[in-house]
Amino acid sequence: MSDTIFSKIIRREIPADIVYEDNDVLAFRDLNPQAPVHVLFIPRQPMPTLNDATAADAELLGKLLLAAAAYAKQEGFAEQGYRTVVNCNEDGGQTVFHLHVHLLAGRRLHWPPG
Numbered sequence: 001m002s003d004t005i006f007s008k009i010i011r012r013e014i015p016a017d018i019v020y021e022d023n024d025v026l027a028f029r030d031l032n033p034q035a036p037v038h039v040l041f042i043p044r045q046p047m048p049t050l051n052d053a054t055a056a057d058a059e060l061l062g063k064l065l066l067a068a069a070a071y072a073k074q075e076g077f078a079e080q081g082y083r084t085v086v087n088c089n090e091d092g093g094q095t096v097f098h099l100h101v102h103l104l105a106g107r108r109l110h111w112p113p114g
């Protein structure tokens with residue numbers, strides 16, 4: 001797959017406000033936040049979209065969500081609430097083709113989304 005801006009963030013070639021990392025997952029603040037808290041959780045091992053995930057990726061996908069929930073608890077807004085989102089391809093509004101989970105919090109989020 002082609003390199004993305006997120007691979008450059010993983011390699012520290014461009015700056016990002018990194019809030020969490022482990023062997024599998026990196027999390028950093030979104031450059032264009034849509035809520036007071038807007039953090040992206042990405043796998044170090046890139047895959048373009050959710051469509052590319054296989055059963056072999058089940059643990060990794062779970063780790064992304066668990067890392068997001070752990071961050072929400074650590075930062076103290078888990079009980080108040082938050083939203084996790086994975087955009088996929090054109091109709092999903094995906095713009096960076098390195099799978100990522102958005103974590104949005106800090107305001108009442110509307111449903112259905114736009």
Ligand code: 5GP
Pocket residue numbers: 005016017028029030031032033040086087093094095096097
């Ligand atoms: P998508 O639209 O693919 O679901 O989400 C991509 C997200 O990446 C967008 O919310 C966008 O603001 C964010 N983004 C794009 N380029 C950068 C960057 O260079 N740094 C950071 N921190 N976020 C970025």
